[in-house]
Amino acid sequence: xxxxxxxxxxxxxxxxxxxxxxxxxxxxxxxxxxxxxxxxxxxxxxxxxxxxxxxxxxxxxxxxxxxxxxxxxxxxxxxxxxxxxxxxxxxxxxxxxxxxxxxxxxxxxxxxxxxxxxx
Numbered sequence: 001x002x003x004x005x006x007x008x009x010x011x012x013x014x015x016x017x018x019x020x021x022x023x024x025x026x027x028x029x030x031x032x033x034x035x036x037x038x039x040x041x042x043x044x045x046x047x048x049x050x051x052x053x054x055x056x057x058x059x060x061x062x063x064x065x066x067x068x069x070x071x072x073x074x075x076x077x078x079x080x081x082x083x084x085x086x087x088x089x090x091x092x093x094x095x096x097x098x099x100x101x102x103x104x105x106x107x108x109x110x111x112x113x114x115x116x117x118x119x
Contacts, residue, residue: 002046005039012036 016032019025
């Protein structure tokens with residue numbers, strides 16, 4: 001990976017630290033901090049690119065050897081298993097909702113025998 005961003009980061013940080021703490025220079029300080037974050041983003045992108053490049057090289061070597069990483073996957077079976085899991089989780093959610101509704105439902109008060117009017 002290229003390491004030419006370390007000098008740029010060092011110089012930007014030095015400029016930020018030596019800049020006077022004056023309100024009129026706050027916009028300039030903002031732009032320096034934005035430049036620093038852009039340099040850091042470039043470093044992160046380079047790291048991710050390096051990792052994916054290594055993975056692609058390894059996959060190419062496995063293909064040359066005639067083997068792939070992991071077993072073959074049947075997509076229909078996988079989708080069916082996922083649908084079954086979703087259905088079971090939906091059933092659990094429905095049961096929970098039903099329990100909550102039964103707890104929150106207003107309970108009917110049964111009249112006492114003294115309250116009944118007798119003819």
